[in-house]
Amino acid sequence: MSTRKIELLVGLFLLSGLAAFLILVFNVANVEVNSGKSNYSLQASFSNIGGLKVRSPVKVGGVVVGRVSAIELDPVKLVPVVTLTMDKRYNQFPETSSLAILTSGLLGEQFLGLTPGFVDEDVAMLGDGDKIDDTRSALVLEELIGQFLYSMSSKDK
Amino acid sequence: MGLINTIAAMGRNAIEMMLGFGQAGLMLWGAIFQKPRIAKGLPLLVRQIYVVGVQSMVIILVSGLFIGLVLALQGYNILVGFGTEESLGPMVALSLLRELGPVVTALLFAGRAGSALTAEIGLMKSTEQLSSLEMMAIDPLRQVIAPRFWAGVISMPLLALMFSAIGIYGGHLVGVEWKGIDSGAFWSILQASVEWREDIVNCLIKSLVFAVVITWIALYRGYQVTPNPEGLSRATTQTVVQSSLAVLALDFLLTTMMFGR
Numbered sequence: 001m002s003t004r005k006i007e008l009l010v011g012l013f014l015l016s017g018l019a020a021f022l023i024l025v026f027n028v029a030n031v032e033v034n035s036g037k038s039n040y041s042l043q044a045s046f047s048n049i050g051g052l053k054v055r056s057p058v059k060v061g062g063v064v065v066g067r068v069s070a071i072e073l074d075p076v077k078l079v080p081v082v083t084l085t086m087d088k089r090y091n092q093f094p095e096t097s098s099l100a101i102l103t104s105g106l107l108g109e110q111f112l113g114l115t116p117g118f119v120d121e122d123v124a125m126l127g128d129g130d131k132i133d134d135t136r137s138a139l140v141l142e143e144l145i146g147q148f149l150y151s152m153s154s155k156d157k
Numbered sequence: 158m159g160l161i162n163t164i165a166a167m168g169r170n171a172i173e174m175m176l177g178f179g180q181a182g183l184m185l186w187g188a189i190f191q192k193p194r195i196a197k198g199l200p201l202l203v204r205q206i207y208v209v210g211v212q213s214m215v216i217i218l219v220s221g222l223f224i225g226l227v228l229a230l231q232g233y234n235i236l237v238g239f240g241t242e243e244s245l246g247p248m249v250a251l252s253l254l255r256e257l258g259p260v261v262t263a264l265l266f267a268g269r270a271g272s273a274l275t276a277e278i279g280l281m282k283s284t285e286q287l288s289s290l291e292m293m294a295i296d297p298l299r300q301v302i303a304p305r306f307w308a309g310v311i312s313m314p315l316l317a318l319m320f321s322a323i324g325i326y327g328g329h330l331v332g333v334e335w336k337g338i339d340s341g342a343f344w345s346i347l348q349a350s351v352e353w354r355e356d357i358v359n360c361l362i363k364s365l366v367f368a369v370v371i372t373w374i375a376l377y378r379g380y381q382v383t384p385n386p387e388g389l390s391r392a393t394t395q396t397v398v399q400s401s402l403a404v405l406a407l408d409f410l411l412t413t414m415m416f417g418r
Contacts (some may be wrong), residue, residue: 003200009207010203010210011400013206013211016315017314017318020319020322020324021315021316024322027344027348028322028325028347030351031347092173107347
């Protein structure tokens with residue numbers, strides 16, 4: 001085995017290691033390279049966020065338009081405040097849009113569903129840092145069952 | 158008298174063990190903390206990466222593929238009962254990246270490359286090649302130990318990454334091509350749940366730690382071999398047993414530090 005051939009094989013080995021790394025980073029972990037500022041952020045407060053997590057998707061009619069970037073508790077009002085990072089390509093949502101926490105499937109992951117509102121002359125578009133007021137909280141199965149049982153028992157009397 | 162002898166034997170064993178740790182530390186210190194010589198060191202390093210890394214590639218890739226296939230098949234059979242077979246992607250990818258990739262690669266690496274290193278160095282020691290290098294004023298730590306150590310440290314993480322990547326491909330093969338999970342769902346759920354910092358960087362850290370431990374044990378066992386055939390075979394066995402145990406114990410430790418919160 002000549003030195004030249006060994007060097008060639010070692011070079012190939014290092015390259016395939018690098019290729020595996022790049023596949024894992026860009027194809028599996030799906031790291032997005034943010035060149036410049038291609039996002040804008042929105043805020044919304046809910047009374048209950050259920051199982052929403054950071055990086056949960058924001059969808060409009062099933063299309064992912066952004067992700068949840070932070071979840072905090074408002075120190076004064078004591079309600080969860082969710083910060084969304086939205087793709088700059090989709091920046092034509094009117095202020096009247098509403099946001100709901102939905103579940104994919106019966107037991108699936110929770111995500112934010114954005115429903116675009118009506119557009120009028122005095123309705124502006126949502127921009128960086130704006131707050132969405134019309135929000136609907138997560139459906140918590142336990143609460144639902146509790147309400148159901150309560151209404152059943154009150155009907156009996 | 159018997160009791161005192163037992164206590165003395167315990168003490169002797171402890172002292173010998175500590176002596177071993179000290180000697181191993183000194184050997185590693187002598188091998189790595191030296192002024193690097195690019196022109197002379199690089200060809201030696203390339204040669205060793207070929208022996209340690211390139212020649213381990215086939216076994217790593219084949220085992221990675223098969224482990225991915227088996228993992229996906231078993232996972233599918235369980236997940237399909239809950240109607241959540243789309244979650245196969247994250248299951249395969251996370252178990253490969255977090256645990257199986259680094260650990261199985263390390264175990265295979267200990268068997269394939271670690272034992273070979275011990276046997277090679279041990280034979281060099283037995284036939285007094287290391288002493289003759291010293292006679293020629295060539296530092297055997299620098300000439301023999303250091304390139305093998307660095308080759309192991311460079312090769313192992315790369316092998317673990319290849320193992321994980323091809324394992325995920327194997328999972329895709331079973332899940333999507335055979336069992337008919339939707340390809341888009343498989344990849345999108347997989348991509349949503351694998352984190353670059355949490356999973357890939359931790360995979361690299363784990364395999365780097367394992368690489369250091371395995372190569373260190375292998376080189377030390379070879380370096381301290383009893384120069385006869387029996388000693389050589391014992392050293393090789395010890396390398397595989399000790400480095401496998403060290404990898405599994407360290408894996409638990411690292412996992413609690415990384416994911417135990």
